[in-house]
Amino acid sequence: MVRMIxxxxxxxxxxxxxxxxxxxxxxxxxxxxxxxxxxxxxAQGSWTRLFHRxxxxxxxxxxxxxxxxxxxxxxxxxxxxxxxxxxxxGWLKAAPRYYFLxxxxxxxxxxxxxTGQKMxxxxxxxTGVVFGVSGGLMWIGKTTLPSGVLQWSVFAHDVAYIVxxxxxxxxxxxxxxxxLMTGVWRSMLADGKVPAEYxxxxxxxxxxxxxxxxxxxE
Amino acid sequence: MAEKSILYDATRxxxxxxCQVACKQWNENNEEWKTGQAKLTTNWGSYENPPDLSPQTWxxxxxxxVDRGGKLDWLFTRQACMHxxxxxxxxxxxxxxxxRHELGFVSYDKSICSGCGYCxxxxxxxxxxxxxxxxxxxxxxxxxxxxxTPALDRLAAGQEPACVKTCPPKALVYGxxxxxxxxxxxRVEELRNKGxxxxxxxxxxxxGGLHVMYVLNDSPEVYGLPANPExxxxxxxxxxxxxxxGWAIAGLAGLGLVLNYVMARxxxxxxxxxxxx
Ligand code: HEM
Ligand code: SF4
Numbered sequence: 430m431v432r433m434i435x436x437x438x439x440x441x442x443x444x445x446x447x448x449x450x451x452x453x454x455x456x457x458x459x460x461x462x463x464x465x466x467x468x469x470x471x472a473q474g475s476w477t478r479l480f481h482r483x484x485x486x487x488x489x490x491x492x493x494x495x496x497x498x499x500x501x502x503x504x505x506x507x508x509x510x511x512x513x514x515x516x517x518x519g520w521l522k523a524a525p526r527y528y529f530l531x532x533x534x535x536x537x538x539x540x541x542x543x544t545g546q547k548m549x550x551x552x553x554x555x556t557g558v559v560f561g562v563s564g565g566l567m568w569i570g571k572t573t574l575p576s577g578v579l580q581w582s583v584f585a586h587d588v589a590y591i592v593x594x595x596x597x598x599x600x601x602x603x604x605x606x607x608x609l610m611t612g613v614w615r616s617m618l619a620d621g622k623v624p625a626e627y628x629x630x631x632x633x634x635x636x637x638x639x640x641x642x643x644x645x646x647e
Numbered sequence: 648m649a650e651k652s653i654l655y656d657a658t659r660x661x662x663x664x665x666c667q668v669a670c671k672q673w674n675e676n677n678e679e680w681k682t683g684q685a686k687l688t689t690n691w692g693s694y695e696n697p698p699d700l701s702p703q704t705w706x707x708x709x710x711x712x713v714d715r716g717g718k719l720d721w722l723f724t725r726q727a728c729m730h731x732x733x734x735x736x737x738x739x740x741x742x743x744x745x746x747r748h749e750l751g752f753v754s755y756d757k758s759i760c761s762g763c764g765y766c767x768x769x770x771x772x773x774x775x776x777x778x779x780x781x782x783x784x785x786x787x788x789x790x791x792x793x794x795x796t797p798a799l800d801r802l803a804a805g806q807e808p809a810c811v812k813t814c815p816p817k818a819l820v821y822g823x824x825x826x827x828x829x830x831x832x833x834r835v836e837e838l839r840n841k842g843x844x845x846x847x848x849x850x851x852x853x854x855g856g857l858h859v860m861y862v863l864n865d866s867p868e869v870y871g872l873p874a875n876p877e878x879x880x881x882x883x884x885x886x887x888x889x890x891x892x893g894w895a896i897a898g899l900a901g902l903g904l905v906l907n908y909v910m911a912r913x914x915x916x917x918x919x920x921x922x923x924x
Contacts, residue, residue: 598904
């Protein structure tokens, strides 16, 4: 039997699912405003905009509640995302050969998060704040704020959208669809486990750190 | 088709507010009365009433008091959609419910308004107004359609707009834009010769040409109009820069992923699983 290692705890996976659903709802109901002919009738009432608000509450409240309940784990993850070193530069240099040509030789050893995952974390944090602040202003301040603030809020919201959308595609592609990443999706979307072999080759630092402890299971 | 316009001559206007009433009546903007939401008016020190535009008030007269060396000058002006050629509202409206009419001005199809309120935020004249539930976001905008509201379309029926029709001193006229432009210029010349040295025709060049032009016997600022109305910079940055850039980036990302898939698959088939360390 293949030895498996738990990569994400169940509550992390639950948060990820919750946020994925909220994000998809926001993405689609926002896209209707961006390209209204997509949905035609749906955009005509205020319905898509009402659902956008429902999505926004979940999207913001989910991670906040998680962060309060699991503050230690959250803090560690945020710290890791901001913790960059020479191996990250090496990773960026070697990544094209790895992802395009299946050549892993130059890839430096990685921690629990690799450089690409750290970048996605930073993008999610950054755009999440921009979305939340500009969206909150447009939601609550619509009748009271000066029009200039509202004008630039739409702009900021759109910038965040344009940054996050392609990166979201890349994220899904790399975790689910890329020819090398068979089964990795399970770490977040299913039982949270990945093969120990995979951890050894992709997250050598993390592997070294945990193999001392009793973190493995059959 | 030749572009049409309204020419408003503030120097002929007696502020009878007939246009304001005719507008409400023709466009059936009496919802506040029907639903019992109408508020009694209060005297706030001016004949101006109601004090501001609203989803139910698309046109109102504005009263301005100017102190000219101890002498009071009482100026009247009209407050309603200016029907810009480079209309910010049309540019930012996501659903296309605000659109350029073939006769040049800005029409509005309320049925497809999604209530985003961008027109309210971006109009340089602060014309469109919206009902809005701040919690749910449910909203609908409204503004003057130059009497082209579906089912209440006076122009299609060969009539002039209701406000123009009712104006007793003919301070409002409707017709071919080119002709009214010439007429307005002549009138401004006349006023200048009479000693109104800052007389001005507002709407000739502003925002690519307005379809409601004003003959003023003083500068626009005195009448509370912006001297140089402009498309807000945020509208240009958003619609002309960011959105096309967004499409380009999304397209490139998509292409990159397809290319990656093809190459990585080929490499995997050729080299087996991995070129390992
Ligand atoms: C996080 C909290 C968020 C809040 C509070 C929020 C709120 C808003 C508000 C108030 C609007 C203006 C239209 C309206 O009044 O309905 C809007 C538009 C929009 N939102 Fe959000 N939003 C959030 C997150 C997101 C996310 C995560 C996405 C996409 C992934 C997104 C995509 C969009 C798009 C594309 C638009 C339309 C912009 C345009 O017209 O070009 N939003 N949002
Ligand atoms: S005045 Fe305002 S509402 Fe009227 S056309 Fe110009 S931008 Fe649109």
